Amino acid sequence: xxxxxxxxxxxxxxxxxxxxxxxxxxxxxxxxxxxxxxxxxxxxxxxxxxxxxxxxxxxxxxxxxxxxxxxxxxxxxxxxxxxxxxxxxxxxxxxxxxxxxxxxxxxxxxxxxxxxxxxxxxxxxxxxxxxxxxxxxxxxxxxxxxxxxxxxxxxxxxxxxxxxxxxxxxxxxxxxxxxxxxxxxxxxxxxxxxxxxxxxxxxxxxxxxxxxxxxxxxxxxxxxxxxxxxxx
Numbered sequence: 001x002x003x004x005x006x007x008x009x010x011x012x013x014x015x016x017x018x019x020x021x022x023x024x025x026x027x028x029x030x031x032x033x034x035x036x037x038x039x040x041x042x043x044x045x046x047x048x049x050x051x052x053x054x055x056x057x058x059x060x061x062x063x064x065x066x067x068x069x070x071x072x073x074x075x076x077x078x079x080x081x082x083x084x085x086x087x088x089x090x091x092x093x094x095x096x097x098x099x100x101x102x103x104x105x106x107x108x109x110x111x112x113x114x115x116x117x118x119x120x121x122x123x124x125x126x127x128x129x130x131x132x133x134x135x136x137x138x139x140x141x142x143x144x145x146x147x148x149x150x151x152x153x154x155x156x157x158x159x160x161x162x163x164x165x166x167x168x169x170x171x172x173x174x175x176x177x178x179x180x181x182x183x184x185x186x187x188x189x190x191x192x193x194x195x196x197x198x199x200x201x202x203x204x205x206x207x208x209x210x211x212x213x214x215x216x217x218x219x220x221x222x223x224x225x226x227x228x229x230x231x232x
Contacts, residue, residue: 003092007027007029007064007087008024009085009087010024021065021067024064024065024090029090032093033098034095035054035098036093037090038050038051039052039053039088039090041078043075049075050091055093055116056117057123058121058127060127069113097201097226103197105192106133106134106135106196106199107135109199109210110201113147113229114201114203115201116201118138118199119151122162136162136163137181137186138167140169141168141169141170144171165177165185167180183213195223198224201228204228211224
């Protein structure tokens with residue numbers, strides 16, 4: 001049975017112009033890297049007073065980090081108005097989109113706010129010193145949309161097995177890699193596409209497109225794990 005916890009807000013911050021993070025007390029809340037929770041807030045909203053949110057913090061960290069797209073709904077507006085000391089209810093953990101700790105190689109394909117469970121898994125692998133070759137291919141419209149922008153370099157320094165690649169689709173000022181994640185990009189950074197485990201998380205259209213791409217590359221379906229972020 002899934003438990004419900006009442007956790008305290010300890011910190012709030014904007015990650016980007018439209019992504020907001022809420023830090024919660026950890027208490028006795030245990031979970032696997034990649035899982036999600038149902039967040040409940042006392043608010044009247046036609047879509048209800050709960051939302052599923054991936055946990056962005058690693059089980060090795062002393063807090064629960066939830067990050068979400070800001071939207072003009074009563075739920076989201078109440079969420080970003082919370083202050084340290086406020087309490088929220090969290091039901092969980094839930095989900096099977098979890099880190100395969102015995103994998104030799106993992107490629108994370110992320111877009112936008114779909115990065116949240118990948119931060120969790122990548123931080124966990126670094127802290128636990130797991131011997132997995134990890135590659136994150138992270139796609140955003142502009143450089144300003146990169147979530148946890150200041151952390152990726154630190155994670156790479158902490159974990160020599162990690163490579164983070166940003167690719168931007170709509171930003172003339174960006175001098176790095178451009179364009180959507182494609183087959184050539186995947187093959188460039190993946191040592192062995194036949195044995196690597198692929199995790200895809202992002203907007204539904206992106207997830208579906210990348211899933212179909214991996215199938216055309218003859219990636220075994222058992223090596224593909226997906227999580228869709230509808231409306232976030």
